[in-house]
Each structure stands twice: as C-alpha cells, then as structure tokens.
Amino acid sequence: MAESTGTWPSLTNDHPLHQLHTRLPKILADAGHSTIWGVHLSSAAPPAFATLLVLQKYLRSVANDVDKAAESLTKTLKWRKDFGLDTDAAPDDFGPDFEGLGYVTKVGKADGKSDVVTWNVYGAVKDLKKPFGDLDRFLRWRINLMEQAITHLDLSNTSIPIPDYGKGSDPHRIDQVHLYGGVSFLRMNPLVRVASKAVIEIMQAHYPEMLLRKFFVEVPLIMSWVFTAISLFVSTETAKKFQVISYKENLGKELGKLEDVPVEYGGKGPDLKTLAQQLENGEKA
Structure with missing residues (x-):
C-alpha cells in the first residue's frame, strides 16, 4: 500500500519529532519489527509522513519526552511481533x-x-x-x-x-x-x-x-x-x-x-x- 505524500511542517534538528526519528534505526533493530497500525516505519530521510504520524502519537503521550517515547515505541513493536500482529494471516474467526x-x-x-x-x-x-x-x-x-x-x-x-x-x-x-x-x-x-x-x-x-x-x-x-x-x-x-x-x-x-x-x-x-x-x-x- 502506498503511503501518504502529505507534507509535514518543517522540523528543526532540536525538535522532539526529529530527535525521535533519528533513533528509529536502533528502535527498529531492537524490536525486530517495523509495522504498526498499517504503517511501515521508515528511518529514511526525508522522514515519511506516516512514520512521523506514529512517532508524534508516542511523543504526545509522554509530553515530548524523547527517551520515554523511544522506550514505549520499542516495547510496542516487540509486543506486536510477539502477539502475531501485522502478518498476512487471515483474521481470527472467534465464532x-x-x-x-x-x-x-x-x-x-x-x-x-x-x-x-x-x-x-x-x-x-x-x-x-x-x-x-x-x-x-x-x-x-x-x-x-x-x-x-x-x-x-x-x-x-x-x-x-x-x-x-x-x-x-x-x-x-x-x-x-x-x-x-x-x-x-x-x-x-x-x-x-x-x-x-x-x-x-x-x-x-x-x-x-x-x-x-x-x-x-x-x-x-x-x-x-x-x-x-x-x-x-x-x-x-x-x-x-x-x-x-x-x-x-x-x-x-x-x-x-x-x-x-x-x-x-x-x-x-x-x-x-x-x-x-x-x-x-x-x-x-
């Protein structure tokens, strides 16, 4: 699925969203998983719009604390991998x-x-x-x-x-x-x-x-x-x-x-x- 080509407001190097994005390579490597809510998280530059969208949610949830946001996102990605989310498997039939x-x-x-x-x-x-x-x-x-x-x-x-x-x-x-x-x-x-x-x-x-x-x-x-x-x-x-x-x-x-x-x-x-x-x-x- 093609991701959005929308434009995110410009980010300075000291902006929390920019700082969190620079940590993505380590976050993704530690988690061993890169997909969440239909978005494939990318550490490429310039940052992908959908990736920034996800990162912004994590930052807002911890009042822009980059360390906490990185830790929380890493835990979530690990959890999604362990729980079996984001796979091509057919949806469960709960009956x-x-x-x-x-x-x-x-x-x-x-x-x-x-x-x-x-x-x-x-x-x-x-x-x-x-x-x-x-x-x-x-x-x-x-x-x-x-x-x-x-x-x-x-x-x-x-x-x-x-x-x-x-x-x-x-x-x-x-x-x-x-x-x-x-x-x-x-x-x-x-x-x-x-x-x-x-x-x-x-x-x-x-x-x-x-x-x-x-x-x-x-x-x-x-x-x-x-x-x-x-x-x-x-x-x-x-x-x-x-x-x-x-x-x-x-x-x-x-x-x-x-x-x-x-x-x-x-x-x-x-x-x-x-x-x-x-x-x-x-x-x-």
Whole structure:
C-alpha cells in the first residue's frame, strides 16, 4: 500500500519529532519489527509522513519526552511481533461466543468529517465463561476490534498532520462506546475484572493517543468498580475523556450525525450490525 505524500511542517534538528526519528534505526533493530497500525516505519530521510504520524502519537503521550517515547515505541513493536500482529494471516474467526459483542462504525460530524467508533455491547453476553473464560482468546478478540477500527483511520494514507504536544488536538483518534444495558449479572465477576484490567493495561501501553472519547452507557450502580479500576490504571488525561451516560437515548447527540447512530441510542439510523456492514461495504467499494 502506498503511503501518504502529505507534507509535514518543517522540523528543526532540536525538535522532539526529529530527535525521535533519528533513533528509529536502533528502535527498529531492537524490536525486530517495523509495522504498526498499517504503517511501515521508515528511518529514511526525508522522514515519511506516516512514520512521523506514529512517532508524534508516542511523543504526545509522554509530553515530548524523547527517551520515554523511544522506550514505549520499542516495547510496542516487540509486543506486536510477539502477539502475531501485522502478518498476512487471515483474521481470527472467534465464532458465536463473540457474536454481537463488538462493532466498528463511523459517525459523521457537523464539519463534514467523521469519527470512527467502536461499540462494546456487554448486554450481548449471555454466558460469561464463553467470552471471558479464556483470557488470551478474549484479549485477541478485543485487540482485533481495536485494530479493525484503526484501519478506518487510514493512517498510512492521510495527509493531515498531528499538531505538536500542547498545540492542538490529534485528528486521528477513536470514540469508544461501552453499552452496559442488561448486564446486572456482571456484578463483581472475577473473570470480567481480570479481562477488564488486562485490556486497560494493553490499551494504555500500546495504543497511545488513540482514544478520543469513551462513553459508558447505562452503567448500573453495581458496576461502579469499573471506574475504580479505571482510576488505577489510566492517566489523569485519559480519565478526562470518559463520559457516563445514564440514559442510552442521550448518546446520539453526543456522537454526531444522528443518521449514523441507531434509533435505540437516540439516533435515526439502523441497528449496529447494519451500520457496521455499511462501513465495511463502503470501504471495500
């Protein structure tokens, strides 16, 4: 896949992004892996646009600390290699145990652009042991959902740069919606606790600056432990992106174009399965 030919703002030699790019040969050699989010990281000069895009996300996640960004990127690349990501293997078929549990859609915005949205439908879980009983399988499913969403950001082809840390928002991020309607049976279940903790740790470590907003919809009081867990495992900046919505009908106006949100969540669109299929069909057209 050809990468973007967009132009990045000029970088001085002392700019953190330039400094991190000069470390790429060592980072890639140490990791033994060079692909992330559909982008092949290149240490060639002049720097490739898509490569700078990835490096900028890592820099922003650590307030421009080049040492920390290099360390974090190296760990992520090693993890992706060990986890078996970025291969030509066919996607895993997780079967009926995960049917209806997760979707990826896009929601239009007033400016004509759109946000990628992942939906975690916990109310679709009928037997906790099926999705949560095998932790490795659950994590692979959840990471697959995240990777699927990231493909729709099209980071290898975009021509829109990410502003420097503290100088504007990152336009390449994802909304996440967690739907808790009808999940009273999840009360403090150890399988769910372990899986939730593991997902939070992976997202925090290996998907920096990917979260735009996270909506918790119809959260029962007995699920308050979710927010206790969040406060322990995410940064203050990440926690600020979380929104609790008690009534699901109020979600639509928070997301954007109502035609891209199901009616039951305050929109005017079809169900999640249909919206997800429409996105896939549209991207393949």
